[in-house]
Amino acid sequence: MPPRFKAFSPLFLFLLALALMSAYARNPKGPTSEIAQTLPLMILAPVNSGLNYVADEVENVWLNYFALLNANAENQSLKQTVTRLRRRVVELEEDRKANERYQVLLNLKAQNPKEFLAGRILAWDPGPWFQAVAVDLGSRDGVTPEAAVFSDQGLVGRVVELAPNAAKVLLVTDRSSGVDAFIQRNRVNVLVTGLGAGRLELEYVRKGEDVRLGDLVVSSGLDGIFPEGLAIGVISQVDNAGLGIFLRAELRPSVDFSSLKEILIRPTNPSPFDWTQLGPAVLTIFEKKVSRPRSR
Amino acid sequence: MAFPRYSPAAPLPFSRLWPFFLLGPVLTALTGRAEVGVALAGFRPEWPFLLTLYLSLRTEGYLAYIGAFYFGLFQGYLSPTPPGLYSLKLLVGVLIVRGVIRKLELGGAGSLFLLTLGVYGGLAGGLEPWLLGLVKPAPKAAPYLTAETLLLTARICLITALACPLVFGILDRLFKPKEAP
Incomplete structure (x- = not known):
């Protein structure tokens, strides 16, 4: 190794790390940031697949011979x-x-697309700042950024970064996640956001709205990312006493993230809700309600 | 159990350390695969930091800096963190450690434990959330360092520090050249 390189390598590496961070700060979706983020994922996804294979084989031996x-x-x-x-x-x-x-x-178009991709969780982000996982489906399988990810139990999250052979999924419990939803019992529209550490909360629900413990909250499909009707969580805590016009409510996620292994991805996002697909009868009712003069 | 000090006269050469550079990403991947209840609750050491610390104490500076940058690139592969964040954190770690080892006597497990506790605590509990907040502000204008994340970081820090002497012992057996009789 030339001595000049040895002397300058720390400075060069410091500058390179700073350059990567500033490129991300300027444009998180830029080509430099994307390559720097997806390359390690692309390289380590096969390692995680191998580790999963070994772990599954050990688990199979245990379940088939010792746990009967x-x-x-x-x-x-x-x-x-x-x-x-x-x-x-x-x-x-x-x-x-x-x-x-x-x-x-x-006359609504069926909102239940038949084509989902089934995948497996490769690894969990063990860091303290984000709630994210890597899955074994990537762009070559047809997954697109912002694709919705869910399981048989309900909503899991959305794709935030894509490599050809893997994808990073931001869980719905992450603090930067938000889902447009409604309470299944009475169709009250709410916004569900993550609290970190596997918890969820309801936002912008006025005090006085009929929100009860045990109510199931499902996705509305109006955000254009998540399909309609996916279970998000059950209301586990309601606080009407605080100051302000909104109440505070926490949800217990429908998905048991600690045992989650298989997931489904809807490869492309649904198009935004098309109001013209509503039947003429519904539109007539809607117009009547809008045009009805207010009585004083 | 005594650990030899870094000796500028006999640093570990790259010819012995190259498997180390393969081991780093594999250990990082293993952490992501660890049982959810264990890894996410912070009951795990931070391998990239431990490996970087080993390089800082056992080899020449330029190799330690390259190792820090390389391990840092892989460390954030599972989370939507800005690229370069962990590399910068580990590079600062090497800078501090190489500054410290020239002044302090580092010989035993106790000093390694304290060194890890201090350096890792400062980096993960101070520098990392501060840099993260600068580049990618947290949602709802909340700081990254909350009571929950602080507790998690403290747990990882303690386990990394406890594991450090043991890991160093194993790595020395694997990578240090046998002394001639």
């Missing part, structure tokens, strides 16, 4: 659960058919 001691009792319990769930499936099937009929009536 109470299998018989568990089998009986599961049979009862299956019977109960079958009955529930029939009920839900009836609800789905009814829902389809209502959608036809309203």
Whole structure:
């Protein structure tokens, strides 16, 4: 190594690190920032896949050979659960058919796209500042920035950075996350934001709105990122007593992030809500309400 | 358990350290794969810092600075942090450590523990959130360093400091050349 390089390398590296940070501060989506952010992810994603493979094999051996001691009792319990769930499936099937009929009536385009990509979580961000994960789907699988990520339990987050073979997902519990949503019971529109450390809160809900403990909050689809009707969380705390015009409410996330392994990604974002798709009957009602003169 | 001081006469050469540069990213990836309840609760050492500290104490300056920059690039691969943030943090760490080791007697596990506690605590609890706030302001105009994140950082700091003498012992066995009888 030439002595001149040895002498100047610290200064050069300090300047390089500062240059990377200032490039990000100027334009977080610029090419320099994107390459510097996605290159380590692209390199380490296969390492994480390998580690996951080894961990899964060890887990399989454990589950298949050592954890079958109470299998018989568990089998009986599961049979009862299956019977109960079958009955529930029939009920839900009836609800789905009814829902389809209502959608036809309203002439709404079905908001349930068939194409989702199934992926796995590669690794969790262990740092204290952000709530993020890496997943094994990337741009070559068709994932786009800001794509919605969810699981069978509900909303997980959105894609913030993309490499060809992996993506970084900002969880809904991160402090910079926000989701337009409504309370399922009474359709009160709310904004759900992350509090960090696996917690969520409701914002801009006026005191006096009907918000109760145990209410399920679902995505509204109006933000153009998340599909409609995904479970976000259950209201676990409501505080009406503080100062100000808004109440304070916390949610318990629907997704159990500590056991989350598989995720679904909607590769492209839904287009913004198209009001022209509303049926003429609904539009007529809407116009009547708008044009109705206010009584004094 | 005594740890030899850095000796400018016999620094570890790159020819022995190159596997170290592969080990760094793998250990970083392993932290991300660790059990959620363990890693996210802060029950883990910060490997990039430990490896950088090892380089600072055992090899020539330029290799330590290159190592700090390199490990820093990989450290933020899972989070939406600005690129260069962790590199800068580790480079400052090398600067401090190489300044300190010229003045202090660093011989035992106790001094390594205290050095890690002090340097890592200052970097992760002060410099890192400050730089992060400058480049990427936190939402809702809130500071990054809250009671929760401070507790998490303190936990990581303590575990990194506790692990340091042990990790140094293992790395010395792996990378230090055998002395001639």
